[in-house]
Amino acid sequence: MKKIYQYSQSRALFERARRVIPNGIPGHFNPAVQKPAGTYPYFVARAAGARFWDVDGNQFIDYMCGYGPMILGYDNPVVEEAVRAQVSRSDTCSLASPIMVELAEFLVDLIPMADWAYFAKNGADATNMAILIARAATGRRKVIAIEGGYHGSSPWMQAPGRTGITAEDHAEILRIPWNDLAALHGVLDEHQGEIAAFIASPYHHPVNQDNQLPADGYWQAVHKLLKQHGIVSICDDVRAGFRLDMRGSHEYFGYTPDLSCYCKAIANGYPISALVGIDSLRDTAAAIFQTGSFWFSAGPMAAALVCLQELQRLDAPTRILATGRKLLDGLVNIAREHGHELIVSGMPSMPYLRLAHEDGIGFHQALCGECTRRGVFLTSHHNLFISAAHSDADLQLTWDVFDDALASI
Ligand SMILES: Cc1ncc(COP(=O)(O)O)c(C=O)c1O
Structure with missing residues (x-):
């Protein structure tokens, strides 16, 4: 069982933000976009390599890479x-x-x-x-x-x-x-x-x-x-x-x-x-x-x-495509072991994931939320991003978290 993150500092900061910034946080980063409610942090404290730490001190492997800009690792x-x-x-x-x-x-x-x-x-x-x-x-x-x-x-x-x-x-x-x-x-x-x-x-x-x-x-x-x-x-x-x-x-x-x-x-x-x-x-x-x-x-x-x-x-595109393929193969296999089909589309360096389920997108949203609460930051509405900083150790941890999150829902 992985530790489940809590976001009390993020929530407090969001309440302050709402008083002075319309909607608190604009665009993709707004809590209303990240479903299910309460499974995502709102504010980052620091970032290095393929990881960031939120204002509650929780550590995440980041598969959104700032929605694309991070490619060599944060603080390169x-x-x-x-x-x-x-x-x-x-x-x-x-x-x-x-x-x-x-x-x-x-x-x-x-x-x-x-x-x-x-x-x-x-x-x-x-x-x-x-x-x-x-x-x-x-x-x-x-x-x-x-x-x-x-x-x-x-x-x-x-x-x-x-x-x-x-x-x-x-x-x-x-x-x-x-x-x-x-x-x-x-x-x-x-x-x-x-x-x-x-x-x-x-x-x-x-x-x-x-x-x-x-x-x-x-x-x-x-x-x-x-x-x-x-x-x-x-x-x-x-x-x-x-x-x-x-x-x-x-x-x-x-x-x-x-x-x-x-x-x-x-x-x-x-x-x-x-x-x-x-x-x-x-x-x-x-x-x-x-x-x-x-x-x-x-x-x-x-x-x-x-x-x-x-x-x-670094020949980064080749490397990132290979990292993406390896990550996705592992995730598809783990989903299969749990009796699910994980549908992967797009390019492996920017894959879009969807877990096929009779409950529709809600199940996939819950899965991404549960991965995030266990330290693997992924969203359900947007393609993910892989970087040159994602290591084999990150992939292994991601597979472990994915397995645990799937078992939990
Ligand atoms: C394909 C594509 N074009 C253009 C844009 C707009 O870029 P920006 O948000 O930096 O204005 C984006 C942003 O996500 C994008 O994905």
């Missing part, structure tokens, strides 16, 4: 030293720093389709910039996106019907199902000459649903059509970037977009995103106006450069 010494060295010279200043040029050069060398790179803060900055460039380059307004695909919380991207979002925000967005070439043909026929861009992640990783890889030949067929219609192809690699292939996840699936967006794992947790593009879009990229108060901060750029170098040195 190489990244932290590079940031310290950079910010002791300059960080946010009145001018850009040389590290911005070094980082752009590195990305242009690393990613075969990239002829230039722009930097911002969040993933949504990069996807918004990509849409602006596509519209400016084509003189068209409409954008094809995938049903359930997520590209940030900008109004055009939010699910229709969400608070504060208007019908006009979605007027130019054409949603089609993933892997559906007939639907793509349909919107292309219906909106001849109106479509600026096709934006999609390299594989489909929606929340609360099994994830889906591209069908054989899907990306190649999509790109043939996009070329015929003069539509800009945008790869949203914000989530999968550097967990499949250092050269971009499009390389893993064998296609070449015109623009590609990165964020999350690019700097092991430091705030920076990147948009890279092909030469023929360089002048349009130069003509658009996009900036922000902290877009030139040099510390995150130094973090990104060494993070990418470390990932390359």
Whole structure:
């Protein structure tokens, strides 16, 4: 029997937060998202390697990795030293720093389709910039996106019907199902000459649903059509970037977009995103106006450069994919021993798990909650993330906890 965690300090802090912050904690981290109620902590005290400690002193193996940014392990010494060295010279200043040029050069060398790179803060900055460039380059307004695909919380991207979002925000967005070439043909026929861009992640990783890889030949067929219609192809690699292939996840699936967006794992947790593009879009990229108060901060750029170098040195995507496969094989076997089918979808470095059960998703939510209360932090609504810091010892502990949690429900 594993120790069951209590979260009294987290709960007390959340009550304080609610008085001064709408909803207490925004987004995914809100207690209302983490079900069943009471099985998750709300506030972290510190983090190192593949683990974090909450404000009650409970220790967790983290399979959410900050929802993606952590890839080398928290408090990675190489990244932290590079940031310290950079910010002791300059960080946010009145001018850009040389590290911005070094980082752009590195990305242009690393990613075969990239002829230039722009930097911002969040993933949504990069996807918004990509849409602006596509519209400016084509003189068209409409954008094809995938049903359930997520590209940030900008109004055009939010699910229709969400608070504060208007019908006009979605007027130019054409949603089609993933892997559906007939639907793509349909919107292309219906909106001849109106479509600026096709934006999609390299594989489909929606929340609360099994994830889906591209069908054989899907990306190649999509790109043939996009070329015929003069539509800009945008790869949203914000989530999968550097967990499949250092050269971009499009390389893993064998296609070449015109623009590609990165964020999350690019700097092991430091705030920076990147948009890279092909030469023929360089002048349009130069003509658009996009900036922000902290877009030139040099510390995150130094973090990104060494993070990418470390990932390359470790051949991290191969390693993380292998760790993911090993973890998942073990979990599937343990579930089977308990008489359950654990359904794994997506890529092993970012797997989406769902335990098939006659009670529906509630059983899987309970299982993830019970794992978390025993020190293995996983969520039920979102894909997990594996990092280069997850060790064999972490996997063994995870399997033990998973076994105990399954026995408990
Ligand atoms: C595929 C994808 N695109 C874009 C974004 C938006 O990134 P951010 O939240 O940093 O704006 C996310 C965030 O989860 C994402 O997963």
